[in-house]
Amino acid sequence: MATQQGAPSVPFLPDAIANELRLRLSPSARVRVDDAARLLYSRDCWPWLLIHTRAGRHSLRPPHAVVQPATIEDVQETIRMAAAHGLPVVPYGAGSGVTGAAVPTRGGLTVDLKRLTSLDLSLAGDGIARLGAGWVGGRLEHVLNRRGLTLGHFPSSIGCSTLGGWIATRSAGQLSTRHGKIEDRVLATRLVDANGDLRHVPTPHTDALPILVGSEGTLGVLVDADVVIEPLPRARRYRGFLARTVDEALDAMREVLQQGQRPAVLRLYDAFDTFISSARRATAGAAPSSDGLTRRLRAWIDRRVSVSEARRFALNAGAGLLRRTDMAPIALNRAADTLFDGCLLIAGVEEADDEHADASAADLFGLLGDRLDDLGTAPGDHWYAHRYDVSYKQSPAYDSGIFVDTMEVAASWDRLPHLHAAVRSALGDHVFVMAHFSHAYAAGCSIYFTFAGFGRDDDECLTIYARAWNAALAAAARSGGAVTHHHGVGLLKAAHLIDDHTGGGALFDRVKHAVDPDDRLNPGKLWHAPPFDEVRP
Ligand SMILES: Cc1cc2nc3c(=O)[nH]c(=O)nc-3n(C[C@H](O)[C@H](O)[C@H](O)COP(=O)(O)OP(=O)(O)OC[C@H]3O[C@@H](n4cnc5c(N)ncnc54)[C@H](O)[C@@H]3O)c2cc1C
Structure with a gap:
């Protein structure tokens, strides 16, 4: 394959093949070999590669070309061409994955499927x-x-x-x-x-x-x-409740699910995430500002801690994370442990009409109100109105030089408190960490850790990122948790799949060999990926 002058030293699709593919596809399909497209499609939203990108190392193994099919027949023709020329094929949705699953490992044709909107x-x-x-x-x-x-x-x-x-x-x-x-x-x-x-x-x-x-x-x-x-449901009822501890709220959640109730939302924030959520509520509508958060932290400390030394330490610690001092994450996490208590639970029902919503709400809020402090409708309504906001604050965080990521694990109810403590402790040696519990089932629940870290430069960020993830994945496996709940495996978690599915690799190989003997479809993924910290642009 040819290499474009001045472009990254990775091959692109030769003109003859690109033109033949264009001829075979429908008129509105596109075949792109320009550097911009190939670089753009060489990553998803996996933070490991975002940090590399910030450091100026842009691409792992860019695709030879990006194909944007307009019809199912276009997809078929693209795969046939790839087969004829021995090229891998990487399906690509919107690239929002956070594990590197859509990242090409051997180049090939990346197939952007967003035009298939029948x-x-x-x-x-x-x-x-x-x-x-x-x-x-x-x-x-x-x-x-x-x-x-x-x-x-x-x-x-x-x-x-x-x-x-x-x-x-x-x-x-x-x-x-x-x-x-x-x-x-x-x-x-x-x-x-x-x-x-x-x-x-x-x-x-x-x-x-x-x-x-x-x-x-x-x-x-x-x-x-x-x-x-x-x-569409026509009636919604949302409320907030406050628990003294995570365990107290988890017991209430388990009871709700095991009674057979199916609320729309049961979302429990640990004490630090509760504090951050309350800061978000207080600053809703305002531009994100570390000053605002620091003010909230100061107000919280004023209310709860009387020892002035502890106040000064904690304030420096909280602001330290936000302003990139060299305060150790372990100290920040301990400060959060001491300062914050009270866990917010958001609960909500959605039903076809008011009558059913009132009946479901009576069951749900009645049970929760018996066990936890009822905060009324305001926290629930606020959560519902702003439920997508936080996801789009990643870029400012990366611009400021820190990194942020999330880790979702799951376990049965009996293992959940231990899983929470073990993963939080493993992450907490390296990064500042908080968690919420959502996606609840009769048998168990998932835990969603959000963490932030920083280093003197991007290389140190990468070292810390790798240490944090490797420690956390090992802790999850040791605690009997699943290493993934809904973000998938990608390159990030592949080496730890064995902890979830002993013998799964052999099974996967048999299926893969039967349906894709030439390893053409998204090669080097799932059971075949190397440890993620060996993946470097
Ligand atoms: C801010 C943010 C918030 C997020 N919140 C959530 C959340 O609440 N819940 C959640 O589940 N995830 C969440 N994610 C993760 C991500 O959105 C999901 O993993 C999502 O399912 C990826 O969809 P995508 O179309 O972007 O897929 P991509 O990232 O493009 O691809 C992901 C994987 O799917 C494969 N793939 C894509 N399309 C096809 C296809 N048509 N055929 C075969 N394979 C295909 C790719 O090859 C790759 O392996 C979040 C991510 C971000 C950045």
Whole structure:
């Protein structure tokens, strides 16, 4: 393959092949070999690569070309061309993945599926829609809502992620306690296989759907899916509750779920996340400002701590993180442990009408109110109104020189407190950490850690990032937790898959060999990825 002059020393698709591909595709499809496109599609939102990018190291292994098919036949032709020229194929949704799953490891053709936006609502009366895999969530909801319908899948990344990406990573939405994860919404899918053939899953004879969901582009390119849709709820009730401890609130959550209730939301913040959430509420509408947060921290400390020495220490510690002093994260986390107590639980129900909403709310809020302090509707309504805000504050954080990331793990209820303590402690040696519990089930719940770290320069940030993740993943495995709940595996967690699925590698190899013997589809992923800190541009 040729290399463009002045471009990164990676090959691009020779003109002859690019032109042949253009001829084979429909007129509105695009084949891009320009550096901008190839660099853009050489990463997703994985923070490890974002830090590298900030350091000026842009690309791991850019694709030879980026193909933007307009039809399913375009996808088929693209894969056939890739096969003819021995090129890998990497399916790409919106690149919002946070694990490097869509990052090419051997170049090839990256296939951006966002133009596949077919919409078949002929079975809407039966609660089924057939949707193109390229629908971006926010736009899809808008279109469905206009017809009084919803998919019920609301990830925080709803404005920048696709249906195909959700299915490929086993995504979870914010209201998953009521609607389930994406695997609970998908009934069937069509995919283009490694030979360019269109396949239906399931067939009357085999149901490969459970293997396909979460396969991260390694087994086929999803082109559309039959999903469960439902009428838009017309009545919502949200409230906030305050627990003294995480354990007290977890007990209440477990009881709700095991009674068979299906609230739209049960979202519990640990004490530090509760503090940050209250800071967010106080500064809602204002531009994000570390001064505002520091003021809140000062006010909190004034109310709760009488020893002036502790106040000074904690204030310096909190501000230290925000302003990049060299205060050790372990000290910051200990300060947070001492200063903050009280855990906010957001609870909500959504139903077809007021009568059902009132009945569900009476059950849910009655149980929670018996065990926790009822804070009224304001915290719940505020959470609902601002539920997508925090996800879009990542860029200013990176601009300021720190890094932020999130880690989602899950366990049965009995293991949850230990998992929380173990992962928090493992992360806490390296980064400043807080957590919330969401996506609750009768059997257990997921924990979502948010952490921030900093180093003297980007290389030190990378070292700290690697130490934090490796320690946290090992702690999750030791505590009997699943190392992923809804972000998928990608390059980040591949080396730790063995902790979740002993023997899974051999099973995956057999499936992969059967459907993609030349390892053409998103190679070097899932069981075949190296430890993530060996992945360097
Ligand atoms: C700010 C922010 C908030 C987030 N919040 C959430 C959240 O609340 N819940 C959640 O679950 N996730 C969340 N994520 C993670 C991310 O949005 C999900 O992993 C999402 O499912 C990725 O979708 P995508 O279309 O961007 O896929 P991409 O990142 O483009 O790809 C992800 C993987 O899916 C594969 N893939 C994509 N499309 C197809 C297809 N059509 N066929 C086959 N394989 C395909 C890719 O090859 C890759 O392996 C968040 C991310 C960010 C940046």
